[in-house]
Every structure is written in structure tokens, then in C-alpha cells.
Amino acid sequence: MKTEKKLLVLPGDxxxxxxxxxxxxxxxxxxxxxxxxxxxxEDLVGGASIDQHGIPLTDTVIEKAKQADAxxxxxxxxxxxxxxxxxxxxxxxxxGLRKEMGLFANLRAATVFDPLIDASTVKPDIxxxxxxxxxxxxxxxxxxxxxxxxxxxxxxxxxxxNTEVYTSVEIERIxxxxxxxxxxxxNKVCSVDKSNVMESGLLWKEVVTEIQKRxxxxxxxSHMLADNCAMQLVRRPLQFDIILTSNLFGDILxxxxxxxxxxxxxxxxxxxxxxxxxxxxxxxxxxIHGSAPDIAGQNKANPLAxxxxxxxxxxxxxxxxxxxxxxxxxxxQVLVNGLxxxxxxxxxxxxxxTSEMGQAVLxxxxxx
Ligand code: IPM
Ligand code: MG
Numbered sequence: 582m583k584t585e586k587k588l589l590v591l592p593g594d595x596x597x598x599x600x601x602x603x604x605x606x607x608x609x610x611x612x613x614x615x616x617x618x619x620x621x622x623e624d625l626v627g628g629a630s631i632d633q634h635g636i637p638l639t640d641t642v643i644e645k646a647k648q649a650d651a652x653x654x655x656x657x658x659x660x661x662x663x664x665x666x667x668x669x670x671x672x673x674x675x676x677g678l679r680k681e682m683g684l685f686a687n688l689r690a691a692t693v694f695d696p697l698i699d700a701s702t703v704k705p706d707i708x709x710x711x712x713x714x715x716x717x718x719x720x721x722x723x724x725x726x727x728x729x730x731x732x733x734x735x736x737x738x739x740x741x742x743n744t745e746v747y748t749s750v751e752i753e754r755i756x757x758x759x760x761x762x763x764x765x766x767x768n769k770v771c772s773v774d775k776s777n778v779m780e781s782g783l784l785w786k787e788v789v790t791e792i793q794k795r796x797x798x799x800x801x802x803s804h805m806l807a808d809n810c811a812m813q814l815v816r817r818p819l820q821f822d823i824i825l826t827s828n829l830f831g832d833i834l835x836x837x838x839x840x841x842x843x844x845x846x847x848x849x850x851x852x853x854x855x856x857x858x859x860x861x862x863x864x865x866x867x868x869i870h871g872s873a874p875d876i877a878g879q880n881k882a883n884p885l886a887x888x889x890x891x892x893x894x895x896x897x898x899x900x901x902x903x904x905x906x907x908x909x910x911x912x913x914q915v916l917v918n919g920l921x922x923x924x925x926x927x928x929x930x931x932x933x934x935t936s937e938m939g940q941a942v943l944x945x946x947x948x949x
Contacts, residue, residue, distance in 0.1 A: 597655025
């Protein structure tokens with residue numbers, strides 16, 4: 582008997598649809614190698630939704646996302662929507678879904694695959710074997726805090742305002758995600774804040790320390806200031822296993838960590854919420870690279886981050902560790918075989934497009 586899972590696919594804008602199509606192409610193989618069958622629904626988000634409905638995230642899509650067993654998300658945004666109001670911009674598609682689905686834990690894995698070691702701008706011996714996870718809080722902080730806005734001042738000048746806010750409850754629940762994950766990895770968490778400047782950072786540090794002392798004494802905890810962390814990520818990234826941090830610092834540090842691996846086109850992510858009464862953990866999976874409008878529609882985008890996001894989906898949402906591992910292996914193997922999209926191209930390698938790369942992964946899986 583197969584278990585049917587409801588997947589909501591939201592390809593979005595730019596390269597989102599192309600890379601997502603390559604992940605979807607693998608689902609038949611997954612069905613043939615697991616007890617799962619998929620009921621796939623696809624809908625619009627971001628700029629694509631603005632074009633059709635005038636807003637980046639409709640109530641229908643929010644409802645579908647809440648009903649789904651998992652959401653596979655592409656990317657949103659692009660210059661085409663530069664002129665829409667700030668309150669309607671495509672990025673609200675993803676930010677709104679995180680908030681509406683309660684997806685507070687954004688897990689971003691930065692893994693250096695050996696065949697790509699020369700694709701990084703950082704020296705090979707600094708990054709060899711890198712496998713770190715950024716646990717980014719994703720429904721709080723300055724992304725959501727109020728007051729916010731742009732005010733006109735009496736003297737005719739203007740003031741832009743955003744507020745970093747974290748409650749102890751928000752800090753505690755993301756800290757627990759990091760500590761639980763640490764027990765499945767190297768038992769080590771580095772918590773990153775700006776407690777030397779910000780009260781919200783001071784509370785962050787206090788709460789994380791308390792939770793570790795009380796409930797996770799077996800997990801090694803260190804603290805680092807965010808600016809130092811950016812520097813250490815470039816200087817000696819192998820010192821990290823799990824980095825636990827706020828929404829904004831996680832956004833910045835995960836782009837930095839991605840480039841250690843050679844390309845933004847290699848980094849998958851999972852964003853998870855709290856298990857509901859129906860036993861389902863709300864979850865959305867997306868590549869972290871964004872919509873890359875400059876190369877959209879040209880069959881140039883690297884689909885591996887989205888394919889690896891599908892592997893995360895199978896693992897975290899459906900417990901299919903074996904098929905997930907096979908997909909990751911197949912991605913590694915196509916790299917070993919020398920196939921490269923433009924973002925990771927190197928001397929003596931074979932340049933391929935988005936669909937060829939996706940097809941090669943599928944062939945690897947079929948040959949296993
Ligand atoms: C990310 C992106 C988003 C963010 C944007 C598209 C709103 O940069 O997922 O890292 O800032 O969270
Ligand atoms: Mg980002």
C-alpha cells in the first residue's frame with residue numbers, strides 16, 4: 582500500500598520554474614523506490630501571482646499550503662516588479678508563507694562536495710569537508726518587528742524604521758531545534774548574536790545559555806558575535822557545525838556560507854514549523870539562490886540546489902532517508918562525472934544546461 586502525500590509546488594519567478602521542473606521530474610523515480618505516491622498541486626506565488634491576481638500571495642495558496650504535507654518552493658522576485666508597491670512586492674510571497682504556516686526554523690545546509698572544491702573562491706584546504714548547518718529563525722526579528730515604516734518628519738526629512746524584536750519563547754523554540762539537530766550531528770552549536778550592541782541579542786544569548794544548561798548539557802555551546810562569525814566563516818569555516826542565529830543574521834551568513842561551497846546554486850533549505858494536531862510538521866523547501874532574473878529562461882540555472890531541497894523534503898517531511906541519500910549521491914556523481922552548469926564551470930569540465938543537469942541526475946538514479 583502506498584501512502585499518498587500532498588505536495589504543493591510553487592515555482593514562482595525567474596529561474597524558479599526551471600529548477601523546480603527538474604526536481605519534479607524525479608518524483609516518478611521516488612514513487613518507484615519508496616512507499617510514497619504524490620498528489621501534486623501547482624500554484625502561483627511572488628511576481629507570477631502579482632501578474633495574475635495583483636498580490637504576491639493569495640488566500641487560496643495560503644490555504645493550500647496549510648493543507649499540504651509539504652511545499653516545494655522555487656524563488657520569487659525580479660526587476661519586472663520593481664515598481665509594485667512595497668506592500669505588494671514579490672518577496673512577500675515567501676515571507677508571508679513563513680509567517681502564515683508558522684515556519685520558524687529555517688535550516689540551511691552548506692556542504693562542500695569534493696568535485697566542486699575548486700569552484701569556490703576560497704582556498705581548497707580551508708573548505709575541504711565542510712558540512713555546516715545554519716539554523717536561522719524565520720518568523721521573527723527585524724523582518725516582522727514593529728514599529729516599522731517610513732515617516733515624514735516635521736522638518737521635511739524622512740525616517741525609515743524597523744525593529745528587531747525577539748521574545749524568550751521565540752528564542753527558546755529555535756534554540757531547541759538547533760540543540761535537537763546537534764544531537765544528530767556533531768553535538769555542537771555556535772549561537773550568533775550582537776549582544777554587545779543589541780538588547781534583543783543579549784536576551785538571545787541569555788535564553789540560549791539557559792536552555793542548554795537545563796536541557797542540553799551534553800551539547801557543546803559557544804557564542805559568537807555576528808560580525809566575527811562572518812569573518813570566521815571565511816577564515817576557518819571548519820570550526821562550525823551548527824550556527825544558530827536570528828532571521829537577519831541568518832539571511833546574511835547563509836549567503837556567505839553558500840559561496841564557500843562554490844555557488845549559491847548548490848544550497849538547499851528546509852523551513853519547518855511546529856507539529857500540528859494532525860501529526861504533520863508544516864514544511865517548505867526551497868533553494869536559497871533566489872530568482873536570478875539575469876539568467877531566467879535560458880536553461881543556464883543550476884538545478885542541484887532545488888534537487889537537494891527535494892532530498893531534504895523526503896528526509897524531513899516523509900522520513901525517506903534512503904531515497905534522500907540516493908538523490909544526494911546522484912548529485913555528487915554527476916559532479917564527479919564532470920558535468921557543470923555555468924555557475925560551477927571549471928577547466929576541463931563539460932558545460933551543461935539546467936535540463937541536461939536534471940536529466941543526468943535522473944539517469945544516475947536509474948543506474949544505481
Ligand atoms: C532568503 C531570501 C529572502 C529572505 C527574501 C527573498 C525575502 O533572501 O530566503 O534568504 O530575505 O529571507
Ligand atoms: Mg537571503
